[in-house]
Amino acid sequence: MKILGIETSCDETGAAVVEDGRRILSNVVASQVRVHARYGGIVPEVASRHHLEALVPVVEAALVEARCRWSDLDAVAVTYGPGLSGSLLVGVNLAKALAFAHSLPLVGIHHLEAHNYANWLEDGDSPPRGFPALALIVSGAHTDLVLMEEHGRYRRLGRTRDDAAGEAFDKVGRYLGLGYPGGPAIERAAATSGRPSVRLPRAWLGGAHDFSFSGLKTAVLRLSRQEGGRALPVAEVAAAFQEAVVDVLVSKTVRAARREGVSQILLSGGVAANTALREALVRRSPVAVSVPPPALCTDNGAMVAGCAHFRLQRGPASGLDLDVFANLPIA
Ligand code: KG4
Ligand code: ZN
Numbered sequence: 414m415k416i417l418g419i420e421t422s423c424d425e426t427g428a429a430v431v432e433d434g435r436r437i438l439s440n441v442v443a444s445q446v447r448v449h450a451r452y453g454g455i456v457p458e459v460a461s462r463h464h465l466e467a468l469v470p471v472v473e474a475a476l477v478e479a480r481c482r483w484s485d486l487d488a489v490a491v492t493y494g495p496g497l498s499g500s501l502l503v504g505v506n507l508a509k510a511l512a513f514a515h516s517l518p519l520v521g522i523h524h525l526e527a528h529n530y531a532n533w534l535e536d537g538d539s540p541p542r543g544f545p546a547l548a549l550i551v552s553g554a555h556t557d558l559v560l561m562e563e564h565g566r567y568r569r570l571g572r573t574r575d576d577a578a579g580e581a582f583d584k585v586g587r588y589l590g591l592g593y594p595g596g597p598a599i600e601r602a603a604a605t606s607g608r609p610s611v612r613l614p615r616a617w618l619g620g621a622h623d624f625s626f627s628g629l630k631t632a633v634l635r636l637s638r639q640e641g642g643r644a645l646p647v648a649e650v651a652a653a654f655q656e657a658v659v660d661v662l663v664s665k666t667v668r669a670a671r672r673e674g675v676s677q678i679l680l681s682g683g684v685a686a687n688t689a690l691r692e693a694l695v696r697r698s699p700v701a702v703s704v705p706p707p708a709l710c711t712d713n714g715a716m717v718a719g720c721a722h723f724r725l726q727r728g729p730a731s732g733l734d735l736d737v738f739a740n741l742p743i744a
Contacts, residue, residue, distance in 0.1 A: 414487045414725070415479075417511075418718025419472065421504030422496025422524045423553065424448075424455050426467040429714035430479035430486070434722030435535045439478035440715040443467040450593045454583065461499030468507055475714065483515045488730065490721030493521040494738030495554070501737035509733050518730035520721040525550045525557060525743045526567075528681040530720035531705040531713075541703045543676035549666045550743075551690075552682035553579035553594075556624050558666060559743055560673055564723050567744035570669055571622025578658055578684045581626035585633050585654050589647050600687055602651035609653035611636065611645065615661050622669050629657055655689055663693045670700055680704040683711045 415438065420427035429440040445463045449455045476482070491508035494501060505521070512519035529548045533540050547570075548559040556578045558571040576584070579596055586595020591602055613632050616625040637650050662684075670678055677700050684690065686707035695702045709716060 414722060415481060415485055416488045416490050416520070416718040416721045417472070417475065417486055418522075418714040418716070418721060419468070419489070419491040419504045419508050420527070420712055420714045420717045421464045421468060421500050422492045422494070423500060423712055424460050425712040426464050426471050427712060427714035427717070428468070428472040428475035429718050430475055430481050431534070431715050431718035431722065434530070434533055434719045435540065437534055437536060437715050438481065439475045440713055441471050441474045441478065442713050443471050446594060453587050453593050455497070457497045457499055460497055461503055464500050464503040468503055472507070472511070486515070486517055488518045488520050488721060488725060490520040490522050490717050492524045492527060492717055493735055494524065494741035496524055496739065498737055498739045501739070505735060505737050509735065513733060518725070519733060519735060520724055521731040521735045522717050522720050522724065523741060523743060525552070525555055525682075527716040527720040528552060529559075529561070529679055530723065531681050531709040531716040532679045532703045533723070534705060534709055534715055534719050536706050536709055541677055541679055545673060545675045546677045546679050547666065547670045547673060547675040548679040548681065549662065550682045551578045551662065551684035553577060553583065555682070557743060558622050558669055560675070561679065565727055569742065569744040570673070571624060571665065573624040573626065574618070575625050575627040576630060578624070578626060578662060579682070581630050581658065582684065584630055588634055588637055589650060591647070591651070596684060596687065599651045599655055600689070602648045603655045603689070606646065606648035606652040609649050609656060611649070611653050613653045613657040615657055617661070622665060624661065624665065626658065629654065655687070659687070659690045659693050662690060663697050666694065667697050667699065670698065675700060677701045677703060681710060685710040
Protein backbone atom coordinates (compact mmCIF):
# COMPACT_ATOMS: atom_id res chain seq x y z
CA MET A 414 0.00 0.00 0.00
CA LYS A 415 1.49 3.37 -1.08
CA ILE A 416 0.46 6.47 0.80
CA LEU A 417 1.19 10.15 0.16
CA GLY A 418 1.83 11.94 3.47
CA ILE A 419 1.55 15.72 3.85
CA GLU A 420 2.92 17.70 6.81
CA THR A 421 2.42 21.45 7.34
CA SER A 422 1.73 21.80 11.06
CA CYS A 423 4.61 24.12 11.86
CA ASP A 424 7.48 25.52 9.77
CA GLU A 425 8.44 22.58 7.55
CA THR A 426 6.51 21.84 4.37
CA GLY A 427 6.78 18.09 3.88
CA ALA A 428 5.46 15.49 1.44
CA ALA A 429 6.49 11.86 1.08
CA VAL A 430 5.42 8.54 -0.40
CA VAL A 431 5.78 5.55 1.93
CA GLU A 432 5.00 1.93 1.13
CA ASP A 433 3.48 -0.38 3.75
CA GLY A 434 4.23 2.00 6.62
CA ARG A 435 7.98 1.41 6.36
CA ARG A 436 9.60 1.83 2.97
CA ILE A 437 10.33 5.48 2.11
CA LEU A 438 9.98 5.98 -1.64
CA SER A 439 10.47 9.75 -1.34
CA ASN A 440 10.62 12.32 1.44
CA VAL A 441 10.78 15.99 0.44
CA VAL A 442 11.01 18.75 3.06
CA ALA A 443 11.11 22.49 2.34
CA SER A 444 12.26 24.19 5.53
CA GLN A 445 11.30 27.74 6.45
CA VAL A 446 13.96 27.92 9.17
CA ARG A 447 15.89 30.70 7.40
CA VAL A 448 12.76 32.83 7.01
CA HIS A 449 11.82 32.60 10.70
CA ALA A 450 15.43 32.94 11.94
CA ARG A 451 15.16 36.63 11.04
CA TYR A 452 12.42 37.01 13.67
CA GLY A 453 14.04 34.73 16.26
CA GLY A 454 11.06 32.35 16.19
CA ILE A 455 8.12 31.16 14.12
CA VAL A 456 5.69 33.82 12.90
CA PRO A 457 2.41 31.94 12.23
CA GLU A 458 1.15 34.21 9.47
CA VAL A 459 4.47 33.99 7.62
CA ALA A 460 4.51 30.20 8.08
CA SER A 461 1.11 29.64 6.46
CA ARG A 462 1.99 31.89 3.50
CA HIS A 463 5.17 29.93 2.89
CA HIS A 464 3.32 26.61 3.09
CA LEU A 465 0.92 27.95 0.47
CA GLU A 466 3.81 28.71 -1.90
CA ALA A 467 5.84 25.58 -1.21
CA LEU A 468 3.30 22.79 -0.83
CA VAL A 469 2.25 22.04 -4.43
CA PRO A 470 5.87 21.87 -5.72
CA VAL A 471 6.85 19.74 -2.70
CA VAL A 472 4.01 17.27 -3.35
CA GLU A 473 4.92 17.12 -7.07
CA ALA A 474 8.57 16.50 -6.20
CA ALA A 475 7.59 13.70 -3.78
CA LEU A 476 5.62 11.93 -6.53
CA VAL A 477 8.39 12.34 -9.12
CA GLU A 478 11.07 11.11 -6.72
CA ALA A 479 8.94 8.11 -5.78
CA ARG A 480 8.27 7.43 -9.50
CA CYS A 481 4.58 7.36 -8.65
CA ARG A 482 1.52 8.35 -10.62
CA TRP A 483 -1.70 9.22 -8.84
CA SER A 484 -3.11 5.85 -9.87
CA ASP A 485 -0.29 4.11 -7.94
CA LEU A 486 -1.39 5.67 -4.66
CA ASP A 487 -3.80 4.11 -2.17
CA ALA A 488 -4.47 7.08 0.12
CA VAL A 489 -3.63 10.70 0.96
CA ALA A 490 -2.67 11.34 4.59
CA VAL A 491 -2.30 14.73 6.24
CA THR A 492 -1.53 16.16 9.68
CA TYR A 493 -4.70 17.82 11.06
CA GLY A 494 -3.40 18.75 14.52
CA PRO A 495 -1.93 19.80 16.84
CA GLY A 496 -0.11 22.75 15.30
CA LEU A 497 -0.61 26.26 13.97
CA SER A 498 -4.16 26.50 12.57
CA GLY A 499 -3.24 28.56 9.52
CA SER A 500 -0.42 26.17 8.64
CA LEU A 501 -2.52 23.04 9.23
CA LEU A 502 -5.27 24.44 7.00
CA VAL A 503 -2.95 24.68 4.01
CA GLY A 504 -2.06 20.98 4.23
CA VAL A 505 -5.55 19.76 5.05
CA ASN A 506 -7.21 21.75 2.27
CA LEU A 507 -4.77 20.53 -0.38
CA ALA A 508 -5.02 16.94 0.87
CA LYS A 509 -8.83 17.09 0.65
CA ALA A 510 -8.70 18.48 -2.88
CA LEU A 511 -6.21 15.80 -4.00
CA ALA A 512 -8.13 12.96 -2.34
CA PHE A 513 -11.37 14.13 -3.94
CA ALA A 514 -9.88 14.75 -7.39
CA HIS A 515 -8.14 11.35 -7.50
CA SER A 516 -10.85 9.38 -5.66
CA LEU A 517 -8.48 8.36 -2.87
CA PRO A 518 -9.26 7.89 0.81
CA LEU A 519 -8.24 10.84 3.02
CA VAL A 520 -6.56 10.06 6.36
CA GLY A 521 -6.26 12.75 9.05
CA ILE A 522 -3.19 12.12 11.21
CA HIS A 523 -2.23 13.33 14.70
CA HIS A 524 1.15 15.08 14.50
CA LEU A 525 2.60 13.48 17.65
CA GLU A 526 1.38 10.03 16.67
CA ALA A 527 3.16 10.58 13.33
CA HIS A 528 6.40 11.49 15.14
CA ASN A 529 6.16 8.22 17.07
CA TYR A 530 5.62 6.23 13.85
CA ALA A 531 8.92 7.54 12.46
CA ASN A 532 10.26 4.66 14.56
CA TRP A 533 8.70 2.22 12.08
CA LEU A 534 10.26 3.78 8.98
CA GLU A 535 12.95 1.57 7.55
CA ASP A 536 15.68 4.21 7.54
CA GLY A 537 15.81 3.57 11.27
CA ASP A 538 16.79 0.41 13.11
CA SER A 539 14.69 -2.72 12.83
CA PRO A 540 11.01 -1.92 13.48
CA PRO A 541 9.92 -1.67 17.09
CA ARG A 542 8.61 -4.91 18.52
CA GLY A 543 6.56 -5.62 21.57
CA PHE A 544 3.91 -3.74 23.47
CA PRO A 545 3.40 -2.05 25.80
CA ALA A 546 5.97 0.50 24.66
CA LEU A 547 6.77 3.84 26.24
CA ALA A 548 6.92 6.77 23.81
CA LEU A 549 8.82 9.94 24.71
CA ILE A 550 7.75 12.52 22.11
CA VAL A 551 9.80 15.71 22.39
CA SER A 552 9.12 18.46 19.86
CA GLY A 553 9.10 22.24 19.66
CA ALA A 554 5.64 22.48 21.19
CA HIS A 555 5.17 19.19 23.08
CA THR A 556 6.88 16.98 25.63
CA ASP A 557 4.68 13.92 26.11
CA LEU A 558 5.37 10.63 27.83
CA VAL A 559 2.87 8.18 26.43
CA LEU A 560 2.19 4.52 27.11
CA MET A 561 1.48 2.80 23.79
CA GLU A 562 -0.50 -0.32 24.64
CA GLU A 563 -1.06 -1.36 21.02
CA HIS A 564 -1.13 0.30 17.59
CA GLY A 565 -3.43 3.29 18.04
CA ARG A 566 -4.01 2.72 21.78
CA TYR A 567 -2.39 5.38 23.95
CA ARG A 568 -2.44 6.48 27.57
CA ARG A 569 -0.66 9.73 28.33
CA LEU A 570 1.41 9.40 31.51
CA GLY A 571 2.97 12.86 31.55
CA ARG A 572 3.42 16.11 29.69
CA THR A 573 5.07 19.45 30.21
CA ARG A 574 3.37 21.81 32.62
CA ASP A 575 4.93 24.87 30.95
CA ASP A 576 7.52 24.99 28.15
CA ALA A 577 8.12 22.05 25.83
CA ALA A 578 11.71 20.79 25.71
CA GLY A 579 12.22 22.15 22.17
CA GLU A 580 10.69 25.48 23.15
CA ALA A 581 13.18 25.71 26.05
CA PHE A 582 16.06 24.96 23.63
CA ASP A 583 14.79 27.68 21.28
CA LYS A 584 14.33 30.30 24.03
CA VAL A 585 17.71 29.56 25.62
CA GLY A 586 19.35 29.64 22.18
CA ARG A 587 17.93 33.12 21.76
CA TYR A 588 19.16 34.31 25.21
CA LEU A 589 22.62 33.02 24.41
CA GLY A 590 22.67 34.76 21.04
CA LEU A 591 22.97 31.44 19.21
CA GLY A 592 20.10 32.09 16.77
CA TYR A 593 17.05 30.06 15.76
CA PRO A 594 16.36 27.17 16.03
CA GLY A 595 18.10 26.88 19.37
CA GLY A 596 18.23 23.06 19.57
CA PRO A 597 20.88 22.33 16.95
CA ALA A 598 22.76 25.57 17.85
CA ILE A 599 22.93 24.63 21.54
CA GLU A 600 24.03 21.12 20.67
CA ARG A 601 26.86 22.50 18.49
CA ALA A 602 27.94 25.03 21.15
CA ALA A 603 27.82 22.42 23.95
CA ALA A 604 30.04 20.12 21.90
CA THR A 605 32.84 22.71 22.08
CA SER A 606 32.69 22.84 25.89
CA GLY A 607 34.17 20.44 28.38
CA ARG A 608 32.16 19.22 31.35
CA PRO A 609 30.30 22.29 32.70
CA SER A 610 31.52 23.61 36.05
CA VAL A 611 27.98 24.60 37.06
CA ARG A 612 24.97 22.39 37.71
CA LEU A 613 21.63 23.88 36.73
CA PRO A 614 18.43 23.01 38.65
CA ARG A 615 16.27 20.06 37.59
CA ALA A 616 12.48 20.13 38.16
CA TRP A 617 11.61 16.64 39.41
CA LEU A 618 7.99 17.51 40.44
CA GLY A 619 7.93 14.81 43.10
CA GLY A 620 7.28 11.44 41.55
CA ALA A 621 5.10 12.82 38.76
CA HIS A 622 5.67 11.87 35.13
CA ASP A 623 5.10 15.52 34.13
CA PHE A 624 7.90 17.87 33.06
CA SER A 625 8.70 21.54 33.67
CA PHE A 626 11.42 23.51 31.90
CA SER A 627 10.56 27.15 32.60
CA GLY A 628 12.56 27.32 35.88
CA LEU A 629 15.60 25.97 34.09
CA LYS A 630 15.19 28.60 31.41
CA THR A 631 15.15 31.35 34.04
CA ALA A 632 18.23 29.86 35.73
CA VAL A 633 20.06 30.00 32.38
CA LEU A 634 19.08 33.61 31.92
CA ARG A 635 20.54 34.49 35.32
CA LEU A 636 23.65 32.47 34.73
CA SER A 637 24.31 33.81 31.27
CA ARG A 638 24.11 37.37 32.56
CA GLN A 639 26.53 37.04 35.43
CA GLU A 640 27.76 34.25 37.65
CA GLY A 641 29.37 35.64 40.84
CA GLY A 642 30.72 38.62 38.93
CA ARG A 643 32.17 36.42 36.15
CA ALA A 644 30.34 35.68 32.92
CA LEU A 645 30.50 32.01 31.96
CA PRO A 646 31.40 31.12 28.38
CA VAL A 647 28.31 30.63 26.21
CA ALA A 648 29.43 27.10 25.29
CA GLU A 649 29.59 26.13 28.95
CA VAL A 650 26.13 27.52 29.69
CA ALA A 651 24.80 25.65 26.64
CA ALA A 652 26.40 22.43 27.90
CA ALA A 653 24.99 22.88 31.42
CA PHE A 654 21.51 23.52 29.99
CA GLN A 655 21.59 20.56 27.64
CA GLU A 656 22.87 18.32 30.45
CA ALA A 657 19.95 19.35 32.70
CA VAL A 658 17.28 18.81 30.00
CA VAL A 659 18.70 15.43 29.02
CA ASP A 660 18.98 14.34 32.67
CA VAL A 661 15.32 15.13 33.40
CA LEU A 662 13.97 13.62 30.16
CA VAL A 663 15.98 10.42 30.53
CA SER A 664 15.48 9.96 34.31
CA LYS A 665 11.72 10.35 34.09
CA THR A 666 11.43 8.11 31.03
CA VAL A 667 13.53 5.36 32.60
CA ARG A 668 11.54 5.53 35.83
CA ALA A 669 8.22 5.32 33.94
CA ALA A 670 9.54 2.43 31.82
CA ARG A 671 10.38 0.46 35.00
CA ARG A 672 7.08 1.32 36.68
CA GLU A 673 4.97 0.33 33.70
CA GLY A 674 7.05 -2.73 32.81
CA VAL A 675 7.31 -1.81 29.11
CA SER A 676 9.19 -3.87 26.55
CA GLN A 677 10.77 -0.93 24.78
CA ILE A 678 11.15 2.84 24.65
CA LEU A 679 10.35 4.82 21.48
CA LEU A 680 12.00 8.24 21.21
CA SER A 681 10.78 10.79 18.64
CA GLY A 682 10.19 14.48 17.80
CA GLY A 683 12.64 17.23 16.79
CA VAL A 684 14.55 17.18 20.10
CA ALA A 685 15.21 13.46 19.57
CA ALA A 686 17.74 14.59 16.93
CA ASN A 687 19.95 15.60 19.89
CA THR A 688 22.92 13.24 20.19
CA ALA A 689 23.36 13.72 23.96
CA LEU A 690 19.71 12.75 24.53
CA ARG A 691 19.86 9.74 22.20
CA GLU A 692 23.06 8.44 23.78
CA ALA A 693 22.00 8.98 27.39
CA LEU A 694 18.66 7.24 26.86
CA VAL A 695 20.28 4.23 25.21
CA ARG A 696 22.91 4.09 28.00
CA ARG A 697 20.47 4.33 30.91
CA SER A 698 17.42 2.46 29.61
CA PRO A 699 16.63 -0.93 31.13
CA VAL A 700 14.92 -1.97 27.84
CA ALA A 701 15.56 -1.63 24.09
CA VAL A 702 15.41 1.93 22.75
CA SER A 703 14.24 2.81 19.24
CA VAL A 704 15.04 6.23 17.81
CA PRO A 705 14.68 7.36 14.18
CA PRO A 706 17.67 8.86 12.32
CA PRO A 707 17.89 12.64 13.03
CA ALA A 708 16.34 13.68 9.69
CA LEU A 709 13.22 11.65 10.53
CA CYS A 710 12.98 13.14 14.05
CA THR A 711 12.21 16.65 12.83
CA ASP A 712 8.96 17.31 10.92
CA ASN A 713 8.55 15.41 7.64
CA GLY A 714 5.87 13.84 5.44
CA ALA A 715 7.21 10.27 5.69
CA MET A 716 6.18 9.88 9.33
CA VAL A 717 2.64 11.02 8.39
CA ALA A 718 2.38 8.52 5.52
CA GLY A 719 3.86 5.74 7.70
CA CYS A 720 1.42 6.41 10.51
CA ALA A 721 -1.53 6.40 8.09
CA HIS A 722 -0.69 2.86 6.96
CA PHE A 723 -1.14 1.55 10.50
CA ARG A 724 -4.26 3.68 10.95
CA LEU A 725 -5.92 2.23 7.85
CA GLN A 726 -5.23 -1.30 9.13
CA ARG A 727 -7.55 -0.76 12.05
CA GLY A 728 -10.16 1.80 11.07
CA PRO A 729 -11.94 3.82 8.41
CA ALA A 730 -10.55 6.79 6.49
CA SER A 731 -11.54 10.37 7.43
CA GLY A 732 -14.40 12.25 5.80
CA LEU A 733 -13.88 15.16 3.43
CA ASP A 734 -15.23 17.38 6.22
CA LEU A 735 -11.96 16.84 8.16
CA ASP A 736 -11.18 19.96 10.21
CA VAL A 737 -7.96 21.19 11.82
CA PHE A 738 -7.34 21.19 15.58
CA ALA A 739 -4.61 23.43 16.97
CA ASN A 740 -4.82 21.63 20.33
CA LEU A 741 -5.32 17.94 19.87
CA PRO A 742 -4.22 15.69 22.76
CA ILE A 743 -2.74 12.33 21.84
CA ALA A 744 -4.78 10.58 24.54
O1 KG4 B 1 9.23 18.08 15.83
P1 KG4 B 1 9.77 19.36 15.35
O2 KG4 B 1 10.54 19.37 14.05
O3 KG4 B 1 8.63 20.41 15.20
C1 KG4 B 1 7.55 20.47 16.09
O4 KG4 B 1 6.66 19.58 16.00
O5 KG4 B 1 7.59 21.36 16.95
O6 KG4 B 1 10.68 19.93 16.52
C2 KG4 B 1 11.33 21.15 16.43
C3 KG4 B 1 12.11 21.38 17.71
C4 KG4 B 1 12.70 22.77 17.82
O7 KG4 B 1 12.37 23.30 19.08
C5 KG4 B 1 14.20 22.53 17.69
O8 KG4 B 1 14.99 23.46 18.41
C6 KG4 B 1 14.33 21.13 18.26
O9 KG4 B 1 13.20 20.45 17.80
N1 KG4 B 1 15.55 20.46 17.81
C7 KG4 B 1 16.56 20.09 18.62
C8 KG4 B 1 17.58 19.56 17.79
N2 KG4 B 1 17.13 19.59 16.49
C9 KG4 B 1 15.88 20.15 16.53
N3 KG4 B 1 16.69 20.19 19.96
C10 KG4 B 1 17.84 19.75 20.50
N4 KG4 B 1 18.88 19.24 19.78
C11 KG4 B 1 18.78 19.13 18.43
N5 KG4 B 1 19.78 18.62 17.72
ZN1 ZN C 1 6.86 17.95 15.05
